[in-house]
Amino acid sequence: MKYILFSLSALFLLSGCSGKKHYEPIETSSNIELNKESLSSNIKSMNKIGATLDDNKIITKEGISSFELPEGFEFINLTNDGKIIATNYIDKILIGNEERVVKDVVIAASVKDNKLALIYSNNTIELIDMSNNKTLFKEYSTLSLANDTRITNPYFMGNLILFPTLNGKVIIVSGINNESVKNIAVDPDNEFNNIISLNVIESTQTLIVASPNKIVSISPKEILSKSYDLRDIIVKGQDIYIATIDGQVIKLTANLEEVSKKKYKYAKIHALAFTDSLYAIESQGYLININDDFNSDTVYDFSFDNEDRMIVIGNRVYFGSKYITLP
Structure with missing residues (x-):
């Protein structure tokens, strides 16, 4: 009887683990340089436009401060x-x-x-x-x-x-x-x-x-x-880009008409960034680059601790005590 109970418990445990769904891209590309550079300490607090580090230096659109x-x-x-x-x-x-x-x-x-x-x-x-x-x-x-x-x-x-x-x-x-x-x-x-x-x-x-x-x-x-249940929103020119809790990335006009939309199954998007094109940062360790008409995308491996605080300012992504510069 004990053996049967143990077997049932193991089965439920395995079933529970197998039921967890994660975003898994069909393929990833290595055709990008994502050199991680170090901050002087971890991000302590942040808002949409800047952050404070544990050593009291700050991050803004000007970069990392030399003062505290x-x-x-x-x-x-x-x-x-x-x-x-x-x-x-x-x-x-x-x-x-x-x-x-x-x-x-x-x-x-x-x-x-x-x-x-x-x-x-x-x-x-x-x-x-x-x-x-x-x-x-x-x-x-x-x-x-x-x-x-x-x-x-x-x-x-x-x-x-x-x-x-x-x-x-x-x-x-x-x-x-x-x-x-x-x-x-x-x-x-x-x-x-x-x-x-x-x-x-x-x-x-x-x-x-x-x-x-x-x-x-x-x-x-x-x-x-x-x-929308928003994960992030950025406004670039006359366009609005949003990421939702259920893994959608959507491009809107100023009067909120949906121009383009793409759903990433099981994705948990941390943040959006825009350089010459749109990037979505996914919590399992991926950077998704989406072209302007949303017809295609390229997924890159981008490992980071998804428990770290993360902020995107311009073409830089700051997370924990590191940052990368997007092309």
Whole structure:
């Protein structure tokens, strides 16, 4: 009887293991150089545009810094003239070399024309005149207890300041009279609904906003939305590229029409990158290069620990304490 029970247990175990499905490309190519280079330490924290390392150096679009942030501070943004904005997640932010005391925990911030736009961890937003530290606008929103870690900074667009909140809204504030002119509900119903991406397609003045579950296109003519379970989103020129949780890579127009689509069975896509063409980084150790019309792709072996933090900035993929440069 004991032998029968053991056999049944082994059978169930084997069945469970064989039931795990992984993405397996038909073939891979070695026709690419993916030389891994070392960072000075591991990635400690990150957002869509930058990261902080364990040794307090930072990664931005400018590359890896030679300087270190003060102890306890972590990168959140850059000013238009290249100054670092960082927070200590307690009571201070750093703008360049200047420390400023704040009223609560800052998780996102932007600066333009001596105006400081802040988002606090309690979902309060504030616009401050930095010359006299006067509050120009402040609004309290519903406390959000569960957030996706990809928190997005406020965005200055002409005379408007766009605040992406933690509860699935974009609050638009006039920089002329410092009043709220519009509230856009992107994704008010899902549990994880903070804004994870906010981009402007300049040629059509179209705002592309995404939560983990929805994309919204806001143009002078109309507001459009589509639901997707997003793994990543990038906007390049007038095109939008998304990767979904179920292994799809999709190319969209600015008005969210699907131009091309490709599904990779059982794939878990970590991130997207765009150089001269689109790349999708798959968690089992593959780099998928997709041509512009999605008719063909090339898969390369790219080993990395999928538990590592990963961020893509430009043509560089940073992961753990390494990085590669895409062609």
